[in-house]
Amino acid sequence: MRIEITAEQRALESRARDLAQGEIKARAAEVDRTESYPWDNVERLKQAGFIGMTIPKDLGGQGLGWMDAVLVIEQMAQVCAVTARIVVETNMGAISAVMAYGSQAQKRMAADMVLAGDKPAICITEPDAGSDAGGMTTRADRRGNRFVMNGRKHWITGGGVSRLHLIFAKVYDQDGQFEGVGGFLAIRDETQGLRIVHREPTMGLRGIPEAEIAFEEMDLPPEALVLPPRGLKKGFADLMDAYNSQRVGAATVALGIMEGAYETALAWSGEREQFGRPINEFQGLQWKLADMSIRIAASQALVYKAAASGADGFPDKLMAAQAKILTSESAIAVVNDALQVFGARGYSRNLPLERMARDVRMFTIGGGTAEVLRNVVASAILDKKLPQTRDGYVKAAAE
Numbered sequence: 181m182r183i184e185i186t187a188e189q190r191a192l193e194s195r196a197r198d199l200a201q202g203e204i205k206a207r208a209a210e211v212d213r214t215e216s217y218p219w220d221n222v223e224r225l226k227q228a229g230f231i232g233m234t235i236p237k238d239l240g241g242q243g244l245g246w247m248d249a250v251l252v253i254e255q256m257a258q259v260c261a262v263t264a265r266i267v268v269e270t271n272m273g274a275i276s277a278v279m280a281y282g283s284q285a286q287k288r289m290a291a292d293m294v295l296a297g298d299k300p301a302i303c304i305t306e307p308d309a310g311s312d313a314g315g316m317t318t319r320a321d322r323r324g325n326r327f328v329m330n331g332r333k334h335w336i337t338g339g340g341v342s343r344l345h346l347i348f349a350k351v352y353d354q355d356g357q358f359e360g361v362g363g364f365l366a367i368r369d370e371t372q373g374l375r376i377v378h379r380e381p382t383m384g385l386r387g388i389p390e391a392e393i394a395f396e397e398m399d400l401p402p403e404a405l406v407l408p409p410r411g412l413k414k415g416f417a418d419l420m421d422a423y424n425s426q427r428v429g430a431a432t433v434a435l436g437i438m439e440g441a442y443e444t445a446l447a448w449s450g451e452r453e454q455f456g457r458p459i460n461e462f463q464g465l466q467w468k469l470a471d472m473s474i475r476i477a478a479s480q481a482l483v484y485k486a487a488a489s490g491a492d493g494f495p496d497k498l499m500a501a502q503a504k505i506l507t508s509e510s511a512i513a514v515v516n517d518a519l520q521v522f523g524a525r526g527y528s529r530n531l532p533l534e535r536m537a538r539d540v541r542m543f544t545i546g547g548g549t550a551e552v553l554r555n556v557v558a559s560a561i562l563d564k565k566l567p568q569t570r571d572g573y574v575k576a577a578a579e
């Protein structure tokens with residue numbers, strides 16, 4: 181696959197870089213320290229046209245592609261991972277699922293909310309159903325032509341700041357028969373029965389709340405249903421197709437964080453002198469810097485390839501998983517090495533390295549763990565169900 185970055189895309193990247201290196205960078209430490217959602221940055225991103233840029237033009241967006249979003253996210257993540265995640269979630273994930281599967285009215289509503297600055301939340305994970313999302317117990321029961329939802333989701337990014345929620349639940353008919361997993365839209369402060377239970381005290385990425393959310397006799401009209409139930413798997417398959425865009429977005433945030441850390445360490449290694457010469461004269465550090473640059477180059481190539489694979493739809497599942505595994509694991513290593521290059525200074529909260537080390541730790545967990553994504557990769561390359569998945573396990577037990 182040939183990956184071309186056009187002149188327009190380079191210009192977009194350059195605009196993103198200017199914004200990132202200016203006002204976004206200046207705010208990053210404070211966003212982390214105060215653990216407050218950066219509404220001012222949302223406004224800056226809106227003004228720059230980076231919010232909802234993948235939304236089709238007829239709905240008020242710019243109809244740009246995954247690669248365009250990736251180039252912007254990469255620049256933001258070099259200085260502020262929280263702001264980069266806002267770009268991810270206003271262009272990929274939940275909003276892309278609504279754009280792909282929603283009715284015209286649902287698309288219009290979601291597009292208007294996102295373009296006004298709302299970062300939609302996607303609600304899948306539950307206290308007893310994490311990697312095994314199919315084990316979810318949140319349910320939507322049909323009552324006439326409406327639905328009543330009950331259940332709990334946790335670790336929902338944006339819980340408490342997001343208004344639009346895309347919620348996945350098991351759907352049951354009037355007789356209590358299971359129909360499949362469906363996806364529903366609800367709006368915080370408008371849909372009765374949606375309650376933010378508590379915010380998680382997170383290690384990093386502290387400017388975006390992660391929250392537990394309860395749905396208590398939540399009454400939903402028929403037009404709330406975006407992804408109709410089609411058995412346990414098919415509703416999920418549609419969701420996971422859309423989720424591949426989010427995975428590429430998450431991989432890009434990890435990529436940007438490591439690039440930011442590397443650039444900082446590279447510059448410092450030329451400034452700092454010990455034993456009468458710059459520390460980058462020592463082979464021990466030269467090889468560290470070389471390894472960092474290799475990890476970045478490989479990760480960037482895979483992220484761009486995964487983004488390009490979605491030129492006519494959603495990114496390829498295998499490439500998105502490969503990109504997220506490589507990038508998230510490389511980023512932890514690179515940030516750790518960058519911190520090491522600074523010696524004691526790297527351990528200080530005066531520099532961004534310790535924040536980056538906390539922020540970057542999430543990307544092997546959220547949006548599919550590195551282990552579970554390895555299952556995705558193995559299943560694709562071996563072309564078979566694996567015993568460590570629900571499908572493979574049930575099949576083995578039945579045989």
Ligand SMILES: Cc1cc2nc3c(=O)[nH]c(=O)nc-3n(C[C@H](O)[C@H](O)[C@H](O)COP(=O)(O)OP(=O)(O)OC[C@H]3O[C@@H](n4cnc5c(N)ncnc54)[C@H](O)[C@@H]3O)c2cc1C
Binds near residue numbers: 302310337
């Ligand atoms: C910062 C952050 C933001 C998040 N945002 C969202 C969000 O917006 N919406 C949402 O729905 N969820 C969100 N999540 C939840 C995330 O998707 C889950 O944490 C993830 O899917 C793993 O589930 P779990 O935490 O329950 O871990 P578990 O599933 O309990 O896994 C525990 C360990 O077992 C391993 N494991 C489990 N099954 C297997 C297997 N079959 N093979 C090998 N290893 C296995 C895992 O890799 C992991 O190491 C977020 C999480 C974080 C940390």
